[in-house]
Amino acid sequence: MAGKSYKDYLDESRxxxxxxxxxxxxxxxxxxxxxxxxxxxEQRQETPTMTVLDNTAITETLxxxxxxxxxxxxxxxxxxxxxxxxxxxxxxxNSESNKALLEAxxxxxxxxELLETKLEAIENLEIPTxxxxxxxxxxxxxxxxxxxxxxxxxHITESEVFDEDDGDE
Numbered sequence: 131m132a133g134k135s136y137k138d139y140l141d142e143s144r145x146x147x148x149x150x151x152x153x154x155x156x157x158x159x160x161x162x163x164x165x166x167x168x169x170x171x172e173q174r175q176e177t178p179t180m181t182v183l184d185n186t187a188i189t190e191t192l193x194x195x196x197x198x199x200x201x202x203x204x205x206x207x208x209x210x211x212x213x214x215x216x217x218x219x220x221x222x223x224n225s226e227s228n229k230a231l232l233e234a235x236x237x238x239x240x241x242x243e244l245l246e247t248k249l250e251a252i253e254n255l256e257i258p259t260x261x262x263x264x265x266x267x268x269x270x271x272x273x274x275x276x277x278x279x280x281x282x283x284x285h286i287t288e289s290e291v292f293d294e295d296d297g298d299e
Contacts, residue, residue, distance in 0.1 A: 270290070270291045271288050271289070271290055271291070272288070272289050272290075272291050273286055273287070273288050274286065274287045274288075274289075
């Protein structure tokens with residue numbers, strides 16, 4: 131079972147290349163092939179026709195498309211011009227409103243400072259409140275002092291108390 135080596139295959143292929151290949155052809159086969167080639171040539175030579183393409187429809191369509199494109203571009207240019215004018219108006223009005231807002235903020239800041247100084251003056255202001263004790267003859271007044279959670283007096287309520295002895299007179 132000895133296999134062929136690569137060298138054996140290489141030698142065989144070289145021998146095949148060196149040997150002239152001679153095929154026997156029948157002269158009738160050659161004639162048939164020549165006839166077929168000649169008829170094919172005749173067919174090819176008989177049919178050369180020149181076709182003229184009618185480009186008028188294509189040209190008209192392209193011109194219509196160009197005209198439509200030009201109209202679209204003109205309308206876009208007009209709308210862009212309108213947009214530019216509108217945007218300029220918006221920018222101008224925004225700048226004016228921003229200036230007015232800045233002036234209003236500055237005025238409010240000044241007023242807030244003034245109010246803060248007045249509040250400080252009011253907080254530091256000490257107003258003496260006199261305590262007046264008025265009593266009516268034959269009437270007794272009971273006073274109740276009301277205080278908040280911190281112990282500061284919020285208000286005082288007064289109510290009359292009648293004595294039973296005073297009512298007989």
